[in-house]
Amino acid sequence: MAELTTLPRLLQRNARDLGARPAIREKDRGIWQTWTWRQYHDQVRDLALGLAALGFQRGERLSVIGDNRPRLYWAQVAAQCLGGVPVPVYQDSIARELAYVWKHAEVSVIVAEDQEQVDKILALRAELPGLRLVVYDDPRGMTSYRHEWLKSYEVVQETGRKFAADHPSYFETEIEKVRPEDVAIISYTSGTTGNPKGAMITHANAIAVADSFRLASSLTADDTALAYLPMAWAGDSVYTLFAGLSVGFCANCPESPETVQRDLRELGPTTLLAPPRIWENMLTALQVRTSDATPIKRRTFEYFRSAAERAEILRVEGKRLPVGLRLATALGEVFVYRPVRDQLGLRQTRWVLTGGAPLGPDTFRFFRSIGVNLKQVYGSTETTGLVSLQPDAEANPSTAGRPVSGIEVKIGDRGEVLVRGAAVFKGYLKNEEATREVIDPDGWFHTGDAGFVDPQGHLVIIDRAKDVGALADGTPFAPQFIENKLKFSPYIREAVSFGHEKPFVSAMIAIDPGTVGNWAERRGLPYTSYMDLSQKPEVRDLIREEIRRGNETLPESTKIRRFLLLTKDLDADDAEITRTRKVRRRYVADKYSAVIDALYGGLDEAVLSTAITYEDGRQATIQSRVSIEDVGEVAARV
């Protein structure tokens, strides 16, 4: 057996050593179906041979589109086994974005989940001359589709089994040919500027990152994970594919995106990766349910929750817990914390990770206080998803953790975080220039994030380096830092702050329709739509208070002075944020330039003209008047 230097070889190892252990599960018709590593291997083999029989060549690119499904993961591994390259794409992308990626990556085969995705491909067919085969997973509604180039997953696998009869060791021979320096996956970065770029991640990168992830988080084959984050996101590739193959743990695909919360509870995975939004939603849902509970339950919950938080604060400060508090938390563990963890599906978790954006300190503390080992992780697509991770004992809401093994971190010019190591990617596909811009001759990858290393050795990220500007008087201004303070409020969903070369800081805010709607209902405040709700004077007052609270922790000169409430949420379909919800700052500044002028021109009203893009690409423009508000003096507190 050759060395385990490529992902297909890890698959062979798992089939041999972990053959009877669960590899992947999918909930189908309400029941969890399990495939062992042996079955996983055979599924991949049959598909790969089918693709080979249909002419798949080394170096060809295969895209997958759809929700997390075992078959779409297998398709990616099948491509890798044949020396091909998987290119996962976001299933909710609009047609223009899909066409760009498929053309740019010269994709020749697409494996699609269902009719909905096949229809998107059909609509783009004329623009994709290189596309020669589309394979679909779910046959539902596909009976009337008759195209030479469209085949069902079963048919391709059947072709593969026939091919195997004539070419007995073809699969194994192809796997032998895969080299560690070959590209294992092309992961398109959502890019806050311009078109997405295809980051080429090699097998060596994948294995390096899987190793450091395993070491930093003590993953074993007994662990279980929930595979529910978009497959096109590098984080899911690292977690479900790379670490899954390397460690041999079991990944679980939820029944549908709507059932994730329930599936999580049923499964009780031992590990979980979730962006801040999910943690915030969990906490919000819990608070809503608490406020609907009977008074005695509510008070019990509130009592033990506050005891847990006091205990957590003492623990973080390294102080001893008073006996009373120790008793309260011990009781709370039995009556409140464990049942709550169970309800959330977190009862069996050894650790859970949050990353991609900062998580509010209150939310962070809540989960840790009820006994969820929540930790922060930091990485980017170009570093194969992982740079640093918090050790169990050093979890805190403000750092990104310690650099993982095999990764060097240093701070470059303008405070930019530089990363070097085996996990740094090979480069951008067909974009030498962009590659040279981010990887310097010494091999350091320029993350574009501004940050520093704290005395404890943890990396701290402040903002995107290129976004850090200065107010007119020269005070440094980090927009994301300010926005995060605002987004810690449950009522604020998105925020964009301005201030570069301006006399003061101002912000555009998109309210969270769920929590603000709930707040309005409790006050008997009627509203019809997001637009209507966002322009209620009461809502403006609510948000003003939230901004004042955020201002408390900001230095005097960068406090937010003026704000307005947007009449719609920022949307990836309108190119205002990326699919991973990062603000596309330049685009937004351009699009809302009239509003920004009004914010700084002392006007108390602005005309907001918003273009809305529907999922099928149609556009509509909506004009509305929004009022501009002064934050005013922070209310005196007793």
Place this chain on the structure above:
Amino acid sequence: MSAQLEIVEVSKSFGGVQAVGRVSLEVRRGEILSVIGPNGAGKTTLLNMISGFYHPDTGRILLEGRDVTHSAPSRVAELGVARTFQNIALFRGMTVLDNLMLGRHVRMKAGVVASFIYWGFAQREEVANRRRVEDIIDFLRIQDLRRRPCGSLAYGLQKRVELGRALALDPKILLLDEPMGGCNHEEKEDMARFILDVNQEWGTTIILIEHDMGVVMDISDRVAVLDMGQKIAEGTPDEVRANPQVIKAYLGDAKGATNGGRRG
């Protein structure tokens, strides 16, 4: 190809008002046939006669050659005709899953004693029925609603569950009475997609009453037009669209739409 369902000169009057007068219609196996017409044209009455809720005063209805003119609704259902209602008819307090399981009731054979003992035949039957219901849940993409009481669902979703309840019968012929009434644009598109899928995947014959002309013309193989209880046209969507009598019934003659009130 012979007709799966033959309606021969059926008439039905309520008091002095003739809702349906000597209407004949042949429904072919595997087609989507839409019945359209102004309010009160007799569309729902026709559907009620097919499903056995009303019995025609005159005329005959033949289902696969068998005379069902005077059969009870339960008998017609057993023979493979399922329907949905203009006003949703679900058990609001019961979950989606229970409503769908109930839809399979006519397909269950276990008697009181067997059900009481449960283990053995009744259990096997329950499992088989549940599997079929899960297929439908998967088909209609309502996995997240299994345990939700029907009454708590949005209107468009209730319509979808009602379609599921009808499908649970494993019908040969599916009668849909305004499945898109009251739905928004997106819900209509979803429903049209489901109807086409049911028709194509399972070969189910579909008789559809619908007011949204765009949908009717898009998904129907044939269209029959009723006006004041009479069939005034029948043919492909294009033929019907070009028919002068149809244009008159819809646009020209305001009396047709207001005189009889709503009988359906």
